[in-house]
Amino acid sequence: MRSKLLTVAIAAGLGLTSFSALAATQKSQQPARVTVDAATLQQLQAQLAALQSQVADLQAKQEAQADAQIETAKAVNDVQVTAAKPADELAKKLDALNKLVDNTKIGGTMFFDVTNQDHDEKIGNGRSIQKDGHGSVNGTGFDVKRFYLTVDHKFNDIWSANLTTDFSYQSSLSSTSLFVKKAYVQGKFDQLFTVRFGASDMPWIPFVEKWYGYRYVENTITDRSFEGGRSGGTATAGGVGAFGNSSDWGIHAMGATTGDNSVNYQVSVVNGRGYRNLSRSKSVDTEARLGYSPIEQMVIAIGGYSGKRGNDVEAGAPTRTATRGDALLAWRDKTWGVGAEYFHTENWDDILKYQGTGAGTGVATGTTKDKADGYSLWADWKFYDQFAVFARYDKVNYKYDNLVNVEEKIKDKYYNAGVSYDVLKNLKLALVYKHNKLDGPFATPYHYKTNEVGFWGMLTF
Template structure:
């Protein structure tokens, strides 16, 4: 019994040992599978990392051209947003009758002194403007001026304005270059009908002085609308507001960039007790660019200005006055006449003028308007005898705002000049037609 029990225990021990060995073998196999699985997972993770890296590299590579394109588009958009291109055209289709007479002869039709008989289409002005804003302070402007030049018989292109501007405050802006002068552009804004006619200080009347002085020819404008120099300006808004401008310039206007020994000064100050009204005064002093080294002795040209104007949505009215001395006769030409001292005789001039205008928007886009100018011009000839010119001008018409940026006007104009009594000279000009202004 004991022997059999021992054999049985021995068998159980062998079975347990076999079982343990089998379990160890299975555990080892399982561990091998787990290790293999871990290796596969690690390899898969490495592959995923490599794939993600490759995808990222592709995305970064493809994003670079897109970012560069976006940057360029942003720069282009900024340039476009900060740059404005525009234009203004003055045009007309009219019929003109111009008559002249000398001495006691009768008026007869004759071309001359800036007038041509007949019917025709004219583009008096075409301004092309480019404005660019660099930042909140600095900007630049370029404005070209196209018109027809009678003296050369062809059209010409000028730089009307070309300046860099620094706007440091509403009351302090500085412009360097060719820019609007203080007086003429200011009056034009209140007048409102520049496309029909220049304001009085900017309107030339030709004839009358020919042969009477050392400088044969007519009488030009009494100011420049733009000139090369430094311009300081500013304004407040609304009622009880002020505006001013001070310009130190060459004196020859935007078409002439010549240099001289001195500079000219023009200034303006305006006060608006209410927004619709302005009271303004101004003045000019200088040699007008004629004070050159080695040139003839000069006088100082002066001009005083005054303006009272009103403009609202329905009515516009104004009166402008000016007085000039030595505007044309800056150079002291030596005389050869029969005066008390012929060697020292020289010419000199003075002028007084006023312009009154009014307009009434009576229905939607329609308005009626009218204007009257009077200029009395006196000058001493080379024999120290004072000569007088009288210029009278008026216009009347009806305007129609076809579009926001297109205005047409049916207008009648009349201009009459009476020359010196000693050598009578006269002319009359009548003109009727359609004048227009296009802006864009």
């Protein structure tokens, strides 16, 4: 722009100079017109001076404006750079938050029921009396048996972590309790080698639950509370409880392939007291499982447990080793589910060696010990869209030596049947009837039966 103005000014100057030369020539040729032409020339020269002054002023203004534009552009750039720094920091923070959210999963599972229960007990040949006891309470009520809240976080393709809390109601305390069921760090190095450190699923019970499919209705046979036995070799009957733990603290190694001709395994070295008890002892327990699927819908699995169940403590009572053997044969596809589970235990209840006494002698005659065998059969059929029918039958034979080394026997029979309805993908309901009957030694209060009917449900998210 400034170059164009200078060009115009020079051209104007040259034009006026030529005009002056022309005027001088005419002056030499026509002397009579000199006075008029001189005045005109003076006027034009004055106009040229004024024009040159205006051009100079305009040029100065344009230069000042250009300098102002440069300063403004620089200031705008500085502002943009300054504003970009917190924006970049915010973008980095948002990116980190997105990664945290994408790599973290939060979920939950709730088991609930609304049922009516009828529990009768008798001693020997006495009359059956309706009463509360052995884990059963008469009447109608709503229960939340379990509520698991789970947080999974993936650090990278190998390392991850899990935290699962367990809410449950304890009838012995008449209150609810909150436990950490699972809390572990996991390293997955290969599909056949994953290792977990902390409290995690044990090899057997959770594995069977996946094939059974109706854990929200009832625990599997080794996890279902058995109310017979003496609970540790004492004179007072107290009940064995379950024949295994679903989760425990320790080191867990596992792996599996998929599809037909696949294998799976898990080995856990644990404390032995279950996820609710972190106490230590002089030895650790071991549980293992090995499974094979000739086709994807079928599994054949065996397992075993050996250990002191956390009772081998310093300066404690003498102990023996508890053992359990397991076997599973199951089938499950989109329509059918069929399975059979078997277990055998020895010294599960009588870890502590109890010195019995002969009648009237007051001297030690031996030590108590126990063993148990049990099997569970189940089947279910999805007959229409979201509806299915199912049934299950369990039997447990429990034997133990009494205080004078005489073997006593307890028999437990359990069955259920019902209809399930998948209300939503993550909500299941089932109308179920349950029956449990236990017959113990003749003179003990271990003769009872329990009938229960109602709705059981599972909500997951």
